[in-house]
Amino acid sequence: MKVAILGTGAVGAALGARWAKAGHGVTFGSRQPQSEKVLQIVEKCGSAAKACSPAQAVANAEAILLAVPWSVARQTLSELGDLRGRPVIDCTNPLLPDLSGIELGHSTSAAEQIAAAAPSARVVKAFNTASVKVMNDPQFADHRAAMFYCGDDAAAKAVVQKLIVDIGFEPVDAGPLASARYLEPLAMLYIHLAFKQGWGSNCAFKVMKR
Amino acid sequence: MKVAILGTGAVGAALGARWAKAGHGVTFGSRQPQSEKVLQIVEKCGSAAKACSPAQAVANAEAILLAVPWSVARQTLSELGDLRGRPVIDCTNPLLPDLSGIELGHSTSAAEQIAAAAPSARVVKAFNTASVKVMNDPQFADHRAAMFYCGDDAAAKAVVQKLIVDIGFEPVDAGPLASARYLEPLAMLYIHLAFKQGWGSNCAFKVMKR
Numbered sequence: 001m002k003v004a005i006l007g008t009g010a011v012g013a014a015l016g017a018r019w020a021k022a023g024h025g026v027t028f029g030s031r032q033p034q035s036e037k038v039l040q041i042v043e044k045c046g047s048a049a050k051a052c053s054p055a056q057a058v059a060n061a062e063a064i065l066l067a068v069p070w071s072v073a074r075q076t077l078s079e080l081g082d083l084r085g086r087p088v089i090d091c092t093n094p095l096l097p098d099l100s101g102i103e104l105g106h107s108t109s110a111a112e113q114i115a116a117a118a119p120s121a122r123v124v125k126a127f128n129t130a131s132v133k134v135m136n137d138p139q140f141a142d143h144r145a146a147m148f149y150c151g152d153d154a155a156a157k158a159v160v161q162k163l164i165v166d167i168g169f170e171p172v173d174a175g176p177l178a179s180a181r182y183l184e185p186l187a188m189l190y191i192h193l194a195f196k197q198g199w200g201s202n203c204a205f206k207v208m209k210r
Numbered sequence: 211m212k213v214a215i216l217g218t219g220a221v222g223a224a225l226g227a228r229w230a231k232a233g234h235g236v237t238f239g240s241r242q243p244q245s246e247k248v249l250q251i252v253e254k255c256g257s258a259a260k261a262c263s264p265a266q267a268v269a270n271a272e273a274i275l276l277a278v279p280w281s282v283a284r285q286t287l288s289e290l291g292d293l294r295g296r297p298v299i300d301c302t303n304p305l306l307p308d309l310s311g312i313e314l315g316h317s318t319s320a321a322e323q324i325a326a327a328a329p330s331a332r333v334v335k336a337f338n339t340a341s342v343k344v345m346n347d348p349q350f351a352d353h354r355a356a357m358f359y360c361g362d363d364a365a366a367k368a369v370v371q372k373l374i375v376d377i378g379f380e381p382v383d384a385g386p387l388a389s390a391r392y393l394e395p396l397a398m399l400y401i402h403l404a405f406k407q408g409w410g411s412n413c414a415f416k417v418m419k420r
Contacts, residue, residue, distance in 0.1 A: 101391070105316035140418040148399075175402055181311075182399040189358075189392040192385055193417065202420055207403065208350040209413045 003163070004029055004057040006076055007067035011091055013041045014135045015065060015127065018167040020045035029057030055080060063087045063159050064121075070094045070103070070110055074117035083121040087156035089163070090114050090180075091127035093187045099195070102188055111150075111180035124151035124160040125180040128187045131194060131201035135167070138204065144170040145204030148186065150179035172207055213373070214239055214267040216286055217277035221301055223251045224345045225275060225337065228377040230255035239267030265290060273297045273369050274331075280304045280313070280320055284327035293331040297366035299373070300324050300390075301337035303397045309405075312398055321360075321390035334361035334370040335390040338397045341404060341411035345377070348414065354380040355414030358396065360389035382417055 002025045005012045012028070020026045026049040030038050033051035042049045051057075058064050058080055068076050070092040077088065094103040094110040104110065115123040126149035127135070138145040147169035151157045157173065164171040174183060186205070193199040212235045215222045222238070230236045236259045240248050243261035252259045261267075268274050268290055278286050280302040287298065304313040304320040314320065325333040336359035337345070348355040357379035361367045367383065374381040384393060396415070403409040 102316070105391075105395075106312070106314070107316075140420050143418060145418065172403070173407055174399060175406055179399070179402060181315075182395040182402070185315075185392040185395040186399065189384060189389070189396065192389060192392070193382070196385055197383055199417065199419060204418050206416045206418050207409065207413055208353060208355065208416050209409060210350050 001025070001159070001163070002027070002060055002062045003065065004061035004063070005065045005067060006054055006057065007065075008038050008041050009067060010132045011127065011135070012065060012067035013044070014132045015067070015167070016041065016049065017045050018135065019163065020049050022166040024166070027052060027057045027061065029054035058083070058086075061086065063089060063163060065089045065091065066114065067091055073110070073114055077114060077118040077121065080118075083118060085120065085122055087153075087159045088118065088121040088123050089127060089160055090123050090125050093128050093184055099191060102184055105181060105185060109178070109180035109184050111177050111184070115177060122151065122153035122156035123177060124149055124153070124156050125177060125183055126160050126164060129183060129190055130204055133201045134204045138168040140204060143206055144168060146170050146172045146206050148172045148174045148183050150174040150177055150183060152177045170206070211235070211369070211373070212237070212270055212272045213275065214271035214273070215275045215277060216264055216267065217275075218248050218251050219277060220342045221337065221345070222275060222277035223254070224342045225277070225377070226251065226259065227255050228345065229373065230259050232376040234376070237262060237267045237271065239264035268293070268296070271296065273299060273373060275299045275301065276324065277301055283320070283324055287324060287328040287331065290328075293328060295330065295332055297363075297369045298324075298328065298331040298333050299337065299370055300333050300335050303338050303394055309401060312394055315391060315394060319388070319390035319394050321387050321394070325387060332361065332363035332366035333387060334359055334363070334366050335387060335393055336370050336374060339393060339400055340414055343411045344414045348378040350414060353416055354378060356380050356382045356416050358382045358384045358393050360384040360387055360393060362387045380416070
């Protein structure tokens with residue numbers, strides 16, 4: 001699958017490397033595609049990965065990971081023009097600057113705001129409820145970490161489910177995009193457990209069934 | 211421990227029976243303590259359990275489970291007068307009548323509203339993120355189901371942690387009472403998974419660590 005990654009922070013770099021290792025074609029979209037930072041990220045993804053402008057990166061992408069900070073997410077997407085119904089994975093969390101909470105919720109969510117800003121995209125919320133450490137290795141002894149995802153377009157969700165499974169997570173379908181109103185507070189619970197309650201970033205959610 | 215249970219719905223009945231079996235003294239507070247329904251619930255808790263008025267039930271209680279519907283929770287507590295700093299476990303969820311979402315969130319929570327309505331109580335949010343089936347048996351093969359709890363009073367939280375552990379859950383401290391802003395959406399995620407996404411009510415959350 002051709003995957004475009006917008007954003008060269010820790011999440012974009014980690015997921016890009018994982019997807020490249022799983023055999024997907026990864027292209028980073030960056031305003032500085034030749035910067036040393038971006039070149040180092042691309043190098044870690046192996047010889048098939050590359051970097052170019054955001055517009056070039058998404059041109060032929062079958063899935064687009066939006067891995068920029070929430071504060072610029074809507075602007076980043078809207079500058080790309082018509083996304084022709086392509087899956088956009090929103091992994092942002094609308095964190096307050098001091099991480100004390102989220103900027104919005106309950107009656108809306110970052111995912112829904114992003115979808116409204118880019119109506120030609122098929123937004124799927126995913127990869128917002130686990131740390132980079134867990135993204136790098138979702139296996140916990142005999143259990144896979146859960147990766148919750150939600151969206152309103154079945155085909156886009158199927159693409160994202162495959163990208164979740166391909167890097168070792170257990171996909172958990174949380175329903176329509178409005179369920180991001182639950183998944184974004186869940187990210188806050190994760191952040192709180194990891195950094196305030198002593199769990200550290202090597203922890204993950206799971207849904208058990210019997 | 212002397213535990214008062216306000217409410218004789220499925221959650222109150224299940225937790226009462228579990229705590230009674232664990233050796234705690236369980237008293238149900240009800241406006242109809244001699245009704246057939248209440249007598250049947252008491253009988254399932256064994257010979258040490260009893261039922262009386264809400265005011266009598268809480269009189270000597272070391273912990274109070276508030277297991278009435280959210281719509282009457284604040285009224286129920288405020289009618290009890292001075293609760294003298296006793297732990298009140300809030301297991302409500304502020305569900306909309308059609309279960310499509312929660313009535314409030316993000317900048318407040320049911321738990322915080324309840325605490326504001328009963329300033330003499332020490333409110334701890336707990337037992338709102340698992341089904342009655344899971345309360346009856348929190349063991350999933352070699353893993354205990356997680357029970358998240360949060361509150362602003364350390365002594366009250368310690369009491370609730372013991373009540374969580376005593377019936378077989380793994381306690382997960384989610385911090386201050388304001389974390390109910392995360393735990394109540396988590397309950398909605400649980401409800402959505404269980405009843406809309408096919409997981410059923412025999413599923414539970416866990417936080418894995420390595």
